Structure formats: structure tokens, C-alpha cells
Amino acid sequence: GTPTALMVGSGIGAEKGILIRNGEAIQTFKEVKAIAFDKTGTITKGKPEVTDLVTVEGVEEEEFLYYAGTIENGSEHPLAHAIVEKAKIQKIKLGEVIDFSAIVGMGVVGRIDGQEIFVGNRKLMKENKIAYEAYEEELIRLEEEAKTAMLLAKGNQLLGIVAVADPIKEDSAQAIAELESMGIKTAMITGDNSRTAAAIGKSVGITHVIAEVLPDGKVEEVVRLQEKYETVAMVGDGINDAPALKQSNVGIAIGTGTDIAIEAADVTLVRGELTGIVSAIKLSRAIFRKIK
Ligand code: ADP
Ligand code: MG
Structure with missing residues (x-):
């Protein structure tokens, strides 16, 4: 029974753009009670664009973009690409x-023309004793619009805020709604700030939003979900999602994501469409119903 089922499963899976690397996954899928999603590149397209530049009085946009663009040129992060672009x-x-x-x-962080430059979130500013509190309201406004707002500083002087928005994938909301209707709990785990994360969660129908998680913390969050729901799948695309993908009962990588995530996962969504997970679970449930 089982080997044939796996072959059938893998065949149909491939057709739907689901690449199964570990045969056990097709069996585990039917047991999944909860799914944790990474945000950037998983629920969203991972192609953020700059939407707002707010400069401190006396700072020209050109100076702002010179420092921000130069430093982000050294980063692989999707947020960095948006700023360089x-x-x-x-x-x-x-x-x-x-x-x-x-x-x-x-x-x-880095030095440009002898000046120390910082681009990042509130935590980065706090650690380096850079005052940004006068811009707190501005940050909140941007985050409530589902944007990720980053601060730029030269030395200990704030130069302003750059905000980026990452469009949500066309089928994310549909996938979440179908999973919930199949009795599967959904959650989002992200390093982004709570307000931005909550706004994205709201627009795709995820209510359990776990934000401001440091990369190492994603594993712990999966463990916590496993304590509550037993069989948990994790979906992610980034280098820092790999340990959480390994920890989960079914690790699902986004095909357009990093190789490290793909290698850590049991399953790859070749086209990155989250509705592929719905198909995989339905398939798993159907196959094992027939075998019994
Ligand atoms: P996610 O889990 O959503 O992919 P990350 O853990 O990669 O998020 O990043 C968390 C936060 O750290 C970002 O939302 C951003 O505020 C800050 N950050 C990370 N990398 C950069 C960067 N290259 N430039 C500016 N900010 C960054
Ligand atoms: Mg990601």
C-alpha cells in the first residue's frame, strides 16, 4: 500500500508544484493541526518597495539615500534590496x-566616508543610544499601514525614516481561509515589528501573530506550537527559517527562497503558492483514507 501511495502522491504533487523530498511528509500532512508561516517572502512576495521617506529637518533626500543605499548594498536582505533600488x-x-x-x-552598521552609519529598527537605535523618540508617532502611522519602517542614523544623529511595503501574494488569504475551514490553526512568526505584522496578519486572516522574534527564536515558537497542537508544519523561505523548518513535523520551503531553507525542508512549493499546502493536505487525507 504505502510505497504506491507515495508514488501517486508525489506524482500529483509535482503536477501542482509541490516537490516532496521526504516521502514521510505525505503521510504526516494528514496529521497536521497547525501551520506556522514566516512573513517576508512566504505570506508576502518578498519584494518590498520603498513607499515613504521621512527626513529630519535639514537633511536632503539625496544625502539620506546616499548613506542608506551605500550601506544596504552590502546586505542580502529583501529590505536592503528595496532601499538600494x-x-x-x-x-x-x-x-x-x-x-x-x-x-x-x-x-x-558600517562606516561611510569616515562616518558611522546605522540602518535598522528601534532595537538597533536603542543599542547605539540614538534618539528617535520624536518620530515614534510617525513610525506607528507607517506600521499601521502594514509598512516596515527603518531608521537611518549618522553617528548618534537620526537622519530619518525609510518605509517599505511588501505586497501580499495573491493566494495567501485564500490558502489561510481554506486551511482554517479544514480545522487547521494558522500562525505567523516574524522578526518584523508587532504593528506591521498585525496589519499583514489581519489582511490575510491570521489572528495568531508572533512578532519581533529573533532568528533563533523561531525554533522555540515552533516547539511551543507543537506542545499545544502536536503536529505542526512550518513554512518559510529564509536562511533564518531553516532551523524552524527542521524542528517542525513538516518543513515547507518556498521554491523561490534560499537554498538553505529548501535543504532544511521536507517539501518545496515550487511556485511559492500557499494554496499548494491545501492541495497537499487534501491529497494526504484522500490517499490514506483509500488505503484504510
Ligand atoms: P522576517 O522574519 O520578517 O524575514 P528579519 O528577522 O529578517 O524579518 O528582520 C527583522 C527586522 O530587522 C526587520 O523588520 C528590520 O526592521 C530589521 N532588519 C533586518 N535586516 C535589515 C537590513 N538589512 N536593513 C534594515 N533593517 C533590517
Ligand atoms: Mg522570509
Whole structure:
């Protein structure tokens, strides 16, 4: 029974763009009680674009984009790509960075023309004693619009805010609604801030939103869900999703994501469509009903 079922399952799966790397996954799918989703690149397209630039009085947009674009040129993060792209569109000639470092879950730091430059979230500003509190209301406004707002500072002086928005995939809301109607709980785990995460969660129908999770924390959150729901699937695309994908009972990678995530997963959604998960679970339930 089982080997044939696996072959049938894999065949139909391939047709729907579901690549099954680990045969056990097709059996585990029918047991799944909860699914945790990463946000950026999983629920959203992972192609954020700059939507707002708010500069501190006396700071020109050109200066802002020169520093922000130059430093983000060294980062692989989708947020960084959006900022570099914006600088290019505005025809800003980028400079050189030395002592560059990316600080997971916070942002990037480096020296440009002898000046220390920071781009990242509130945590990064706090750690470096950069006052941004006067812009708190502005940050909240942007985050309530589902945008990720990042702060730029030179030395200990704030230069302004750059906000990016990452469009939600066309089928994310449909996938969540179908999973919930099949009795499966959905959750979102993200490193992004709570307000942005809640706004995205609301628009796709996920109520259990776990935000401001540091990369190492994603594994712990999956464990917590497993304590409550036993069999938990995790969906993600990033390097920092890999340990959580391994921890979950069915790790699902986005085909357009990083190789590290794909290698850590049992299943790959080749086209990145979340409705593929609905098909996989239905398939698993149907196959094993027939066998019994
Ligand atoms: P996610 O889980 O949504 O993919 P990450 O853990 O990668 O999020 O990042 C969390 C937060 O850290 C981002 O929302 C952003 O505020 C900040 N951050 C991370 N990388 C960068 C970067 N290259 N430039 C600016 N901010 C960054
Ligand atoms: Mg991601």
C-alpha cells in the first residue's frame, strides 16, 4: 500500500508544484493541526518597495539615500534590496562601506566616508543610544499601514525614516481561509515589528501573530506550537527559517527562497503558492483514507 501511495502522491504533487523530498511528509500532512508561516517572502512576495521617506529637518533626500543605499548594498536582505533600488531610481551615486556588519533581527552598521552609519529598527537605535523618540508617532502611522519602517542614523544623529511595503501574494488569504475551514490553526512568526505584522496578519486572516522574534527564536515558537497542537508544519523561505523548518513535523520551503531553507525542508512549493499546502493536505487525507 504505502510505497504506491507515495508514488501517486508525489506524482500529483509535482503536477501542482509541490516537490516532496521526504516521502514521510505525505503521510504526516494528514496529521497536521497547525501551520506556522514566516512573513517576508512566504505570506508576502518578498519584494518590498520603498513607499515613504521621512527626513529630519535639514537633511536632503539625496544625502539620506546616499548613506542608506551605500550601506544596504552590502546586505542580502529583501529590505536592503528595496532601499538600494530606490537609490538607483533616484540616480544616486553610491559610495564605499568599511567595517560593514549585519546584525540579525536589527539592521546594518558600517562606516561611510569616515562616518558611522546605522540602518535598522528601534532595537538597533536603542543599542547605539540614538534618539528617535520624536518620530515614534510617525513610525506607528507607517506600521499601521502594514509598512516596515527603518531608521537611518549618522553617528548618534537620526537622519530619518525609510518605509517599505511588501505586497501580499495573491493566494495567501485564500490558502489561510481554506486551511482554517479544514480545522487547521494558522500562525505567523516574524522578526518584523508587532504593528506591521498585525496589519499583514489581519489582511490575510491570521489572528495568531508572533512578532519581533529573533532568528533563533523561531525554533522555540515552533516547539511551543507543537506542545499545544502536536503536529505542526512550518513554512518559510529564509536562511533564518531553516532551523524552524527542521524542528517542525513538516518543513515547507518556498521554491523561490534560499537554498538553505529548501535543504532544511521536507517539501518545496515550487511556485511559492500557499494554496499548494491545501492541495497537499487534501491529497494526504484522500490517499490514506483509500488505503484504510
Ligand atoms: P522576517 O522574519 O520578517 O524575514 P528579519 O528577522 O529578517 O524579518 O528582520 C527583522 C527586522 O530587522 C526587520 O523588520 C528590520 O526592521 C530589521 N532588519 C533586518 N535586516 C535589515 C537590513 N538589512 N536593513 C534594515 N533593517 C533590517
Ligand atoms: Mg522570509
